[in-house]
Amino acid sequence: MSKTSTLQDVARVAGVSTATVSRVLSHPDMVSEATRIRVSNAVEVSGYRVNRAARNLRTQRAHSVLVLLPDLANPFFSAILEGISLNLSRKGYSMLIASTKQVHDSGERLIDYLDDARADGMIILDGGLDAEVISSLKVAAHSTRILFACEWVNETEFPSVRSENRRGTKAAVRYLHDIGHRKIGHVTGPEGNVLMQARKEAFVQEIIALGLEQQPEWLIPGDFSLAAGCVAAKAWIALENRPTAMFCVSDQVAMGFISEMSRRNFKVPEDVSVMGFDDIDLAEQFIPPLTSIRQDRLLLGQTAATMLLERLESPDDAGAEHMAIIPVSLIVRGSTAAL
Amino acid sequence: MSKTSTLQDVARVAGVSTATVSRVLSHPDMVSEATRIRVSNAVEVSGYRVNRAARNLRTQRAHSVLVLLPDLANPFFSAILEGISLNLSRKGYSMLIASTKQVHDSGERLIDYLDDARADGMIILDGGLDAEVISSLKVAAHSTRILFACEWVNETEFPSVRSENRRGTKAAVRYLHDIGHRKIGHVTGPEGNVLMQARKEAFVQEIIALGLEQQPEWLIPGDFSLAAGCVAAKAWIALENRPTAMFCVSDQVAMGFISEMSRRNFKVPEDVSVMGFDDIDLAEQFIPPLTSIRQDRLLLGQTAATMLLERLESPDDAGAEHMAIIPVSLIVRGSTAAL
DNA sequence: ATCCATGATGTAATCGATTGCAGGAGGTGG
DNA sequence: CCACCTCCTGCAATCGATTACATCATGGAT
Incomplete structure (x- = not known):
C-alpha cells in the first residue's frame, strides 16, 4: 500500500x-x-x-499555472485567486503562487518558471514590473503564455483581463454630481501605475464633461494603502478650499482617509463624502459603510484562467480573445451623502 | 531560442x-x-x-508543497502564506495553493495531490476537515508528509505549528481585569473548531482563576466572520446584565461587533470595551483601533515550511520537532478602556 | 475466395535528468 | 616495476506515461 x-x-x-x-x-x-x-x-x-511528473515530462506540459501577485498580503486579491483556482482546477490544472517581490529578491527570474517547465503559463496581477523584466517576458516563445489580470502594462501586446476602470470612475463622479456635489477631489494611486492613470484620466474627463470646478490640489497623490489614505486626509484638512466629496482610488485608501478624519474629529459623510473603488469584503462593514465601485473579482479571476488556458491549448489561434473587460457597478452606502 | x-x-x-x-x-x-x-x-x-518534470520524475519528488486553506478569501492567511512561500522558495520548492472547500466540491481527494506526485507534502490551515478525510490522510506513507498550521486536529498525531492560543487568551482576560473590568464576556468561534475550543477553555479558566463573575449568556456563540460579530452585538444589546468588556475570538468578529454597535448608537470603548485576536493588518486602522492579541503570522508560516521540509528530507528522523508554538503578544489600542 | 478497410491492441521509442557502476589516468608505497 | 588507491568521467539503465507505428482479427465488398 x-x-x-x-x-x-x-x-x-x-x-x-x-x-x-x-x-x-x-x-x-x-x-x-x-x-x-x-x-x-x-x-x-x-x-x-x-504520476504527474511522468505525464508532464512526456507531454511537455506542466499542467499548472503560476499566479504572480505584487503582494500576498493584500486582501484585494483573494477573490480573484478563488476565481482563478476554480477554473484552473476544473481543467485539471494546479495553481502555483508567488509574489513578484519575493521572486525578484531571491534572484530568480520570472521566465524561469516557464523555461524550466514548472508552469505552462502565468497570470500576472502586477502591472508594476521592471521594464527589464517585461522585455524578458516578450520573447516570442512566451508571449502567448502570459496574461495580465486587473493591471496591465501599457504599450505591450500581452492579453489582459480588466475591470471597467474608466466607466466605473465616471459613474462615481456622476453619482457624486447627481447628489449635489460640485467640488469633487480624488486621491490617486501610485504614480506610474496603470490603474491610477486610467482612473485619474477618467476622473478628470468626467469633471470636465460635467463642467465642474477643477483645482490641482484636489488631486491628492497616494498609493493603494491605508496609510496613503491617512496622509491624504491630512492634506484635505490642510486645504483652504476643500472639496465636499472625495473619490479614492481604492477602498483601502478610502478607509485610511475616513479613519484619519475621524481621529481629527471630522465626520464622514457630514463633513465630506468619501467613496472608494473595489468593494472589498470589508467595505460593507466599515463605519460608515463604504460607497464604492464594485469589481467582480471572482468573475475576473475565472475569466483570466479560462482565457489563459484557451490560449495555451491553441497557441496559434489568432482569433482568440485578446482582452476581456469585466463590468463594474456602483454600490451606494453610508459614506456619501447628498449635499 | x-x-x-x-x-x-x-x-x-x-x-x-x-x-x-x-x-x-x-x-x-x-x-x-x-x-x-x-x-x-x-x-x-x-x-x-x-527541466523540472524530468528531474521530478527521476528523483521521485515534486519539489513543491501544497498549502490548503479553508477559504482563500480570508485576509488572515495572507501573511502566513508569505512566510511559507519565503522559506519554501529558499529551498527551491514551489507553493501550490488550493482551498479545502473547492477540492472537496470538485470531487478530488486531498491525498491525490500526494499520490499523483504533484506535491511532496502539504501544510493544512484548516482544522475542520471531515473525519473521513482525516483518516484517509493518516495512511502510513503520508503521515510524515503532512503538517497542520494555525489549526490542528485533536487526537491525531500530525505535527503542527500553532500560536499560543491559551496564553494569549489568558493575557487578554488579565489585561481587561487589570484595567478594571469585572464583567467580561466572550464571543466564541464556530462550535467544534479547535481554536475556538482552546480559546474558550482558556477564557473560562482565567475567569475562574481571577475569581470573576460568570454568566452562561456572556459566552456568545459566533464564528470567525464579520457577520457573526454583528449578530453577537445584537445579543449583547439584548442582555439584561451586560458585560463591560468583550473578548472576541478574532479581529474580524470584533470588527463586526463594533460595527453593529455603532449602527445601534452604542460607543466603543465608552459603552463596552472590545478586543480581538490575530492583529490583522486592518486592526490598527479600524475605528476605533483594535486592541488585540498579535499572532506572528509570518513567523508561523516560515516555521511551518521549514518544519515540513525537514521532515520530508529526513522522514525517519524520530527526533524531529513535532510541534512548534509561536509566541503571541498583547497590543493595546483604542477599542478598550479602563472602567 | 480474395482484398481491403476498419478497429483494437501491442511494441517500443521517447520525454530529460540522475546515478550506480565501470574504466582510465595519475600518483604512491613497497 | 607492480599493485593499489584516488579522482574524475563516461556508459547506460532508470523514473512512468504517452503515442507513432506495426500487427492482427474481423467483416464487407467484389
Missing part, C-alpha cells in the same frame, strides 16, 4: 499492455467496451493514480 | 557527457575544477534551465 501503483501494475492486473491502460484513461473511445471495463476495474482495485 | 536547451545540448557544447553536466549542477565537488568551469560556461551560453 505504501507504494503507489503504476501503469505497469494496472496493465498486469488487467492483462493488457500499458498502452491500452493509458488509452482507457486518456482516450476511452479508442478502446473496446469490454477492455475498457476490465481496465477500469483494475485501475479501481489497484488505486492507481497517474 | 524558442526551444530551451537540454542537458544533451550543454554536454555537446562543453564536450562532456550529460552525466558530467548533471554533476556540475548538483554535486559540483565531484567534478574537477577545469571541467566545472568549462561546463558552467556552456550552461551560461546555452541558457540552460533544468
